[in-house]
Amino acid sequence: MKLHEYKELYDHLGTPEDIDFLAENFGYDKELLLVIYTQRVVRDTTKRFYRVKDQAKKMAWAWQHGSSFVEVAKRFDFPPILTALMILEQRKVNRKTFWKMLGDLDRVQDRRLRKELGDASSTDIVYSQVGSARQYARGRWGETKLQSWLKGKGLEYRTEKDLRAEYDKTPDVLLHRPVELDGSKKYWIESKATFGDPYEIRRHIRKQLEPYTDLFGDGMVVYWFGYVDDVDLPVPEGVSVVDATFFETPPSPYPYVPVNLERATVPGAERGTEVDLAD
Secondary structure (H helix, E strand, O other): OOHHHHHHHHHHOOOOHHHHHHHHHHOOOHHHHHHHHHHHHHHHHHHHHHHHHOOHHHHHHHHHOOOOHHHHHHHHOOOHHHHHHHHHHHOOOOHHHHHHHHHOHHHOOOHHHHHHHHHHHHHOOOOOHHHHHHHHHHHHHHHHHHHHHHHHOOOOEEEHHHHOOOOOOOOOEEEEEEEEEOOEEEEEEEEEOOOEOHHHHHHHHHHHHHHHHHHHOOEEEEEOOOEOOOOOOOOOOOEEEEEHHHOOOOOOOOOOOOHHHOOOOOOOOOOOOOOOOOO
16 A cells, blocks of 8 residues: 555544544455554553653543543543543542453443443543454454465474573564575564554564564564555664465455454453553
8 A cells, every 4th residue: 555545545544433434435355454543542642641640630520520431531632531540530439440341241230330341331432442352353364364375385494482482572473494585584573454554663663673683684574464565664673564465365354243243252351452552
């Protein structure tokens, strides 16, 4: 995807409803749009988190005087789940208890609290447990596709889980024998079930791609939902960026299901796995 097209999509994904609108009117894949929307929400939330948290007492006052979590969230232009968390922290509810309540609303005895936490979960398609489960499942989907391709090619490898005891930084796959691409041998592959825009790729270069190169040599990263291909980025020498078409043509899409129809199924998850929640 070209940068100008991506920027236009990014700018027009302001609400969950925009996902359906852009898909139905312009033919974009809904899961791709959800991925980009999620990245936009997370970045905005991370940028504004502490400024909004400074208003937590005002948010709690509004809730105590009848405004719902969702109404307060709209007023502060902030994700409903994190809004509810900030408000309840003002009432001495710790984070562990909060996520436990979200995971089993039927056990929340206060009727208002139970209803409003349910409404916040239904409205927030990023930070709710359903949203987090979706991101987790998407990540596992990408890793499964990668491993299926490697097995089909007869390529042996070690997984991130296999490597953790030996290394601080671990790619998703470390190959026993490298593969050739772009004139170099690739010893490792990183799977990203996100869209590789310049911000995302730069973040991954700093946190993962550079350390992997130092430890294991040349490698590659796959962005299963595509990437911006007309911007020069400081990717480490010997690292290739690819999308799903490298592994299959045409690529099989992720099966989109409206987020609010899904159930959160991440074992023991209290927070998002693919999305870094603000601390």
